[in-house]
Amino acid sequence: MMKKILVSQPQPASDKSPYYDIEREYGVECVFRPFFRVEGLTAKEFRQQRINILDYTAVVFTSRHAIDHFFTLAKELRITIPEDMKYFCVIETIALYIQKYVQYRKRKVFFGSTGKIADLIPIMAKHKNEKYLVPMSSVHNDDVRLLLEAKKLQHTECVMYRTVSNDFTEDEIKNFDYDMVLFFSPTGVKALQKNFPDFEQGDIRIGAFGPATAKTVEDEGLRLDLQAPSNEFPSMTSALKAYLDSHKK
Numbered sequence: 727m728m729k730k731i732l733v734s735q736p737q738p739a740s741d742k743s744p745y746y747d748i749e750r751e752y753g754v755e756c757v758f759r760p761f762f763r764v765e766g767l768t769a770k771e772f773r774q775q776r777i778n779i780l781d782y783t784a785v786v787f788t789s790r791h792a793i794d795h796f797f798t799l800a801k802e803l804r805i806t807i808p809e810d811m812k813y814f815c816v817i818e819t820i821a822l823y824i825q826k827y828v829q830y831r832k833r834k835v836f837f838g839s840t841g842k843i844a845d846l847i848p849i850m851a852k853h854k855n856e857k858y859l860v861p862m863s864s865v866h867n868d869d870v871r872l873l874l875e876a877k878k879l880q881h882t883e884c885v886m887y888r889t890v891s892n893d894f895t896e897d898e899i900k901n902f903d904y905d906m907v908l909f910f911s912p913t914g915v916k917a918l919q920k921n922f923p924d925f926e927q928g929d930i931r932i933g934a935f936g937p938a939t940a941k942t943v944e945d946e947g948l949r950l951d952l953q954a955p956s957n958e959f960p961s962m963t964s965a966l967k968a969y970l971d972s973h974k975k
Contacts, residue, residue: 728754728931728970732904734761734914744963752970757904761917763892764863766795767885769802777884779805782859784812786850786881788843788870790823792861795887797827810834814850814858817841843870851877864888865913889913894921906931906951908962912942919946933969935962 737758738745745756779800787793800807812834815821821837824830836853838846850858858881860870865888874881894902899921907930909915915934919925933952934940943950954965 728752728905728973730755730757730904731906731908731966733758733908734918735908735910736760744961744967748963748967748970751967754970759898760892761909761914761921762889762911764791764795764887765890766798766887769799772799772803772884772886775884777859777882779803779859780808782857782882783810784814784850784853784856784858786843786846786858786860786870787813787815787820787824788860788862790820791863791887793820793823793827796861799886812836812853812856814846814853816843816846844873847873847877847879850874850879854879856880858882859884861886891917891920904930906933908933908935908952908966909939909943910935910962912938915939915942915946915948931969933962933966 731754733745733756735758745758748754749756785796787796797807807828813821813824813836815824815835815837817840818837821835822830824835836846836849838849850856854877856879858874858879860874860881860883862870862883862885864885866883871881871883902922907918909918909932927948931951932943932948933954934943934950935954940950940953952965952969954960954962956965959965959968
């Protein structure tokens with residue numbers, strides 16, 4: 727019987743989260759506990775990269791973290807972002823998040839439809855005279871750079887934030903009594919192994935969101951019980967509901 731699910735994400739901001747519906751409907755407890763946190767570089771650390779934000783005419787955002795840390799750093803560096811700066815985002819939800827910092831104008835905000843950088847590139851290619859700045863995490867691959875170089879777009883990648891393990895306390899380790907753990911990134915899976923080097927899965931079910939996360943679960947020698955997204959279940963919560971339905975006892 728499933729009673730307690732560890733969701734390795736921050737507590738939802740809205741009380742309308744589908745996780746709360748799942749708690750009520752299935753009588754389970756969802757505990758929200760991120761396995762890592764994202765922290766921004768200081769202005770001093772960023773300056774070491776010798777990048778002047780005002781040398782660029784457009785910024786590429788692949789996540790909300792990138793938006794938060796771009797505007798926070800600009801403020802710390804006492805930089806006023808020009809009104810005509812353009813923003814290119816991998817998907818509309820990220821584009822809309824820009825409103826937290828600047829007025830949203832359609833003529834300066836562009837976005838892809840799938841959330842993948844490869845699908846944003848054709849839109850960027852229509853603006854080939856822009857000088858693109860790409861804020862990134864300290865842990866990243868070369869995919870973005872290679873795609874931009876292939877289209878001969880002027881660009882510079884820069885590190886603006888990093889991922890730090892949000893270590894478990896001794897009490898948390900001692901009282902780890904979850905029936906299921908849900909992961910949302912490869913970093914989260916690795917953080918579990920770091921905190922629990924002798925982790926034995928046993929009857930604990932593991933769910934993963936995204937193909938890279940699922941692959942990391944299996945690469946770490948763990949059993950994958952639930953995977954999202956799929957054509958049938960686009961979100962982790964819809965996949966979780968289906969799983970709980972099929973395992974009712």
